[in-house]
Amino acid sequence: MLHLQSSKHETENKTGHCTKVVRSANMENLRSGYLFPEQATALSTVEGYSGYGDEQGSKALRKRIAEMLYGNMGIKGEEVFVSDGAQCDISRLQMLLGPNVTVAVQDPSFPAYIDSSVIFGRAGDLQGQNGKYERIVYMKCTPDNDFFPDLSITPRTDIIFFCSPNNPTGTAASAAQLRRLVDFATANGSIIVFDSSYAAYISDGSPTSIYQIPGAKQVAIEISSFSKFAGFTGVRLGWTVVPEELSYSNGFPIIKDYDRIVCTCFNGASNIVQAGGLACLSAEGLQAISRVVKSYQENAKILTEAFRGLGMEVYGGQNAPYLWVHFPGSSSWEIFAEIMEKTHIVTIPGRGFGPGGEAYIRVSSFGHRETILEASQRLTNLRTLNIN
DSSP, X not given: OOOOOOTTSOOOOOSSOOOSOOOOHHHHTSOSSOHHHHHOOOOOOSSSOOOSOOTTOOHHHHHHHHHHHSTTTXXXXXXXXXXSOHHHHHHHHHHHTOTTOOEXXXXXXXXXXXXXXXXXXXXXXXXXXXXXXXXEEEEEOOGGGTTSOOGGGOOOOSEEEEESSOTTTOOOOOHHHHHHHHHHHHHHTOEEEEXXXXXXXXXXXXXXXXGGSTTGGGTEEEEEESHHHHOOTTXXXXXXXXXXXXXXXXXXXXXXXXXXXXXXXXXXXXXXXXXXXXXXTSHHHHHHHHHHHHHHHHHHHHHHHHHHHTTOEEEEOSSSSEEEEEOTTSOHHHHHHHHHHHHOOOOEEGGGGOGGGTTEEEEEOOSOHHHHHHHHHHHHHHOOOOOO
């Protein structure tokens, strides 16, 4: 029988560092492990269909992810939880952490970090005058600070959502910047939820994982996905890494609670999809992925040249499949509408990613080359955008 001992009476941390995040009372109140994983039934045969797989993912895929993507970082297969995608894992982590934790996000930011915080009751009221939720800390990320927040003025929160390469800005944090982030979390007893879904696009040597930074395993959870580098957007496959060294304020290992969340709320990713994930991480699969990623990177260059030809400042595109195009003094929704009306090209208004996205649009390089070339030609023919 699996048994998760209550941390009310004893702790299990052996690393010497504990975060200041308090374990959810709801997790403490659960009885020992979820029924069906505890049974560990042997209803399948080697010859037959495997039936339900492990909720945490197949051992082969967990091991392959750890070896191929975290090989020199000390991450073990047992610390990898295979899932149906990073976005689903964001909500599972929100469920894990209880109702009273405080949250910080980059601004602009992928909406799921904020929206899931609202759903779990952590955000407070929406302040109409600035479009921010009163209890969420918005870490401003702009060209002026190299799209990395000024941590010297950032208040302490329990959780820091951080995406690199970033969606929507397309920029990647350097090793020095992530060193500052890990040090900040360590000093404040915070937990970083690091989204590395676009790591395969990094081309300038920036870190592809938070765990490349020493000490990160004591303060960070990492989520990632097959969607953006292997085209699994409609197939759904991702993973979350929860290091054994990461613990609550009382020393109880967070990995044990996350395992309980996964076993209770998830029946595991499809066996077929996990087989596809294994194929992607084979030598042949990685070569194919590299070709696809290179194609999207070339698409980004084509679109960057088109927007710069209109006199626009363009960020991102080098380490991510997204361009962050600036229209100073303009409404992002007006920019979106004019481009749609004049070119029939769909972009994403930056304001949808938070207050910091005003006056920007996000442009994606995902697409067939002929579509990208057509979009580039339409933008070139446009010559100018009359937006005030």
